[in-house]
Amino acid sequence: MNNSNDNILYLSQKEVKLACKEVDSVAVIREVLHLHGIGETILPDEAYLSWKNSHGEAVRSLNMPGYVGGSLNIAGTKIINGNINNPKRGLPRASGLTMLYDDLSVRIVCLMEGAQISSLRTASVTALAVDVLKGRNIHTLAVIGAGILAKAHIELLVQRIPELRSIRIYDLDVERIHALESELAPFLGEYEVAMRLSSSAEEAIRDAQLIVPTTTTTTGYIQYEWLQRGSILVNVSLDDALPEVVLKADLAVVDDWHLVKSDPRRLLGRMYRQGQIVGPDDVIEHHTGEAPRRIDAQLGEIVAGKKSGRRSLDDIVYVNPFGLAIEDVAMAAHVYQSALKLDLGIWLSR
Structure with a gap:
């Protein structure tokens, strides 16, 4: 694989799922929430865009950036779009992408399907809540x-x-x-x-x-x-x-x-x-x-x-x-490292 600075790694949902198998998602969530609890994260307000599509349905798009410190020291953003009528058309209610940024240049280094990480981290937060409560x-x-x-x-x-x-x-x-x-x-x-x-x-x-x-x-x-x-x-x-x-x-x-x-x-x-x-x-x-x-x-x-x-x-x-967003960024950082190790994904030219 060509992983030079002139390329961006793209991971499909199938590849994200494979990489997730190598990640202890609850441990990742515990780590990032611990960092959040001691003030080593940055979590701006999400950008929320809502409008009506051509069928008059209420739809929305969220852009959620975040920075995670500690040993991860990485920033990124999650874009998630949704329409509650999608399941009637055989489509997921929500879908999106997660991006990771290079620490030095802050150029995008990885782009991955976001729904798999989103559902796994949501379940992992629940599991962590059960662990501690x-x-x-x-x-x-x-x-x-x-x-x-x-x-x-x-x-x-x-x-x-x-x-x-x-x-x-x-x-x-x-x-x-x-x-x-x-x-x-x-x-x-x-x-x-x-x-x-x-x-x-x-x-x-x-x-x-x-x-x-x-x-x-x-x-x-x-x-x-x-x-x-x-x-x-x-x-x-x-x-x-x-x-x-x-x-x-x-x-x-x-x-x-x-x-x-x-x-x-x-x-x-x-x-x-x-x-x-x-x-x-x-x-x-x-x-x-x-x-x-x-x-x-x-x-x-x-x-x-x-x-x-x-x-x-x-x-x-x-x-x-x-x-x-810091949970998605942390999960995505681990998925990215697993994907590199497993030789997953497609390299896209900038």
Whole structure:
């Protein structure tokens, strides 16, 4: 392969998947969130572009740059575009590219398909949250939604939670569940984990010690009373929980408070604007009514030992992983090194 400075390495989704097999994704996420927790990353606001396509559908494009220090010392950006109507056309809801920059010249050195890394790092953040916030044994996992993110979570969590025996899954489209069941059957059989279709989100959630919503909804529906004592809700798709869950949870954790509060479209950003919540280190001014609920910590602060996590086995834990560009950049850096080692990809002339 020609890897001179005059070329850019391109990695397709298939090649990214092959390279990912060489990467301990949860260890990478732990490393980057630790660096984030001690201030060795740079994470600007994401650029959010939304418009209507020729069919009048709401579509969007996000550009999310980031720098990761420590031993990685690398910067890059993730571009992710989405249309919630894409699955009706047989297309993924979201797709994108991740770019890495040369440390010295800052020219682009690698361009790779972004969706594989995005889904894997999302599942890996959930797995890390379980590692650092787990209380009682997790025998049942509830997954709401049966798409790509659901599959990524199931594949990773089944391997990492040895006591897991049951997955309760719910989706508005039952055929999606059947397709996912069929695809995962050999894998789940190997780990002796049963997947059961639930008749409602409530039914799935009430049975579970770990709940992972992977939907596209913008309307909350998860009620606090559905949650077992000691359970963990990792609100991956961000809007599934009702405000009461955030307000009543014993522990509320985000990945980056600044990004969370800056987004007016998502649950926590809306709650912040309504004066219902404040950040881990915000000063609470005098209130005549009920004081706002304080978000307890950023996940990286818990990983770095700067903030405490679960206080008791009975704590209900709410985790809001906004999704950070530094995670994609760190994952992409490891994928890039694996691809070079495995001789993967195509070199493109500048």
